Amino acid sequence: MSEERVNFGSKIGVILATAGSAVGLGNIWRFPYMTGENGGAAFIIIYILCVIVLGIPCMIGEFIIGRHGASNTARAYTRLAKGTRWKWIGYLEVLTGFLITGYYAVVSGWCLNYIYAALMGELKGDPAFITAYFEAFSNDPIRPVVWTIIIFGITHFVIVHGVRNGIEKASKLMMPTLFVLLLVIVVAACLLPGASKGMDFLLKPDFSKLTGDVFLGALGQCFYSLSIAMGCLCTYASYFSRQTNISKAAVQIGLIDLLVAVLAGLMIFPAAFSVGISPDSGPSLIFITLPNVFNQAFSGFPVIGWLVALMFYALLSLAALTSLISLHEVNTAFFYEELHISRKTGAWIVTVACCLIGAVCSVSIGQKAHMSLFGMDLFDLFDFVTGQLMLPVCGMLMCLFMGWYVPKQIIKDELTNWGTLRFSCYHLFIFAMRFVCPLCILAIVLHQFHLI
Ligand code: PHE
Numbered sequence: 227m228s229e230e231r232v233n234f235g236s237k238i239g240v241i242l243a244t245a246g247s248a249v250g251l252g253n254i255w256r257f258p259y260m261t262g263e264n265g266g267a268a269f270i271i272i273y274i275l276c277v278i279v280l281g282i283p284c285m286i287g288e289f290i291i292g293r294h295g296a297s298n299t300a301r302a303y304t305r306l307a308k309g310t311r312w313k314w315i316g317y318l319e320v321l322t323g324f325l326i327t328g329y330y331a332v333v334s335g336w337c338l339n340y341i342y343a344a345l346m347g348e349l350k351g352d353p354a355f356i357t358a359y360f361e362a363f364s365n366d367p368i369r370p371v372v373w374t375i376i377i378f379g380i381t382h383f384v385i386v387h388g389v390r391n392g393i394e395k396a397s398k399l400m401m402p403t404l405f406v407l408l409l410v411i412v413v414a415a416c417l418l419p420g421a422s423k424g425m426d427f428l429l430k431p432d433f434s435k436l437t438g439d440v441f442l443g444a445l446g447q448c449f450y451s452l453s454i455a456m457g458c459l460c461t462y463a464s465y466f467s468r469q470t471n472i473s474k475a476a477v478q479i480g481l482i483d484l485l486v487a488v489l490a491g492l493m494i495f496p497a498a499f500s501v502g503i504s505p506d507s508g509p510s511l512i513f514i515t516l517p518n519v520f521n522q523a524f525s526g527f528p529v530i531g532w533l534v535a536l537m538f539y540a541l542l543s544l545a546a547l548t549s550l551i552s553l554h555e556v557n558t559a560f561f562y563e564e565l566h567i568s569r570k571t572g573a574w575i576v577t578v579a580c581c582l583i584g585a586v587c588s589v590s591i592g593q594k595a596h597m598s599l600f601g602m603d604l605f606d607l608f609d610f611v612t613g614q615l616m617l618p619v620c621g622m623l624m625c626l627f628m629g630w631y632v633p634k635q636i637i638k639d640e641l642t643n644w645g646t647l648r649f650s651c652y653h654l655f656i657f658a659m660r661f662v663c664p665l666c667i668l669a670i671v672l673h674q675f676h677l678i
Pocket residue numbers: 247248249250251252253326450451452453454456458549550552553
């Protein structure tokens with residue numbers, strides 16, 4: 227079965243495409259901020275532990291299900307679940323991916339708009355101006371929607387070209403570009419006068435800040451950042467060849483994701499500290515604080531400031547785009563395989579449906595008072611339901627399914643490539659799936675609802 231299916235054409239294609247899914251907005255704005263707030267290097271150490279103990283085993287679990295199933299996520303689970311209710315995890319993951327796609331695209335669309343704004347020099351002005359620009363833009367009923375549609379247009383273009391000519395080619399182009407941009411900005415930021423204070427803030431371990439909250443924050447961040455439990459890893463793994471070493475790929479992707487996150491911190495904090503602006507969290511960090519930082523840090527050399535801002539938003543857009551492509555693919559694969567339609571038609575269904583969800587989310591931000599449910603605008607509601615409810619539930623069920631239900635021989639075969647690899651982490655993996663991961667995830671969920 228797996229031979230008939232289209233595969234990624236090269237090892238590097240596998241790594242870059244899957245790392246593209248993992249590396250996203252979560253790495254570039256969420257990780258640096260969380261690190262700074264939660265004890266700097268001490269948080270990074272905890273985060274690395276989470277990646278090793280929770281992230282990598284969960285990635286391996288999804289890879290096994292995906293490659294074994296050689297089909298979309300829902301069918302991959304169904305194949306292994308053999309008529310039991312476990313198959314619903316697959317459907318739930320596809321649904322989570324679907325819901326996230328819409329609102330992830332809204333923020334991705336904002337990034338695209340900021341490339342345009344940076345290019346046109348619209349981001350020049352004092353802090354009040356930059357804040358007003360962001361508020362006016364994000365509350366505008368039309369412009370963010372147009373950018374959301376544009377980013378879906380690009381995603382759609384990549385997806386309809388298929389796995390090798392679309393996803394793999396795009397990742398091979400976008401990921402190296404992303405690294406180069408990131409490195410150039412890190413160097414520019416670290417050369418600024420006073421940058422070392424930012425590096426201290428990020429890298430000096432402050433163990434006094436390590437509380438239970440910090441551990442759980444690191445766990446949640448690791449989950450989100452590695453795109454676990456949303457069908458992305460499973461769908462991409464269905465395009466892995468029989469030669470792909472699943473455990474090695476998971477370790478490599480985990481490392482790339484971590485590296486990008488730490489480098490993003492080394493880009494943001496030195497720049498912010500050099501002009502004495504304290505970094506903020508959430509959307510305001512990338513859309514309000516940073517334009518100010520770029521303006522002030524490079525005030526002596528406006529052209530460099532302009533270039534750095536432009537590169538930064540290009541970097542963000544690329545990171546968001548490669549994640550969006552993977553989310554789109556989860557749904558496209560589901561629709562075209564389940565409805566027996568062409569890939570193109572499947573992609574169209576997803577694009578149109580997600581544009582609609584994206585548009586509704588985007589408009590709901592501007593019309594907070596009129597469009598809210600449970601006291602949140604639809605954007606926050608989607609974020610809460612997918613990120614904090616569906617994601618951990620899917621993740622935990624996936625681990626239990628792997629640890630307690632899936633036949634051990636299948637796991638062994640997948641981990642050793644049918645006996646051809648000598649080294650395998652089989653026992654550790656099973657232990658993680660049975661006990662460690664479900665318990666950690668349970669702790670995150672209970673914590674989110676203030677139960678522990
Ligand atoms: N991992 C992505 C990030 O760090 C987010 C994402 C989650 C993308 C799930 C795809 C699927 O931003």
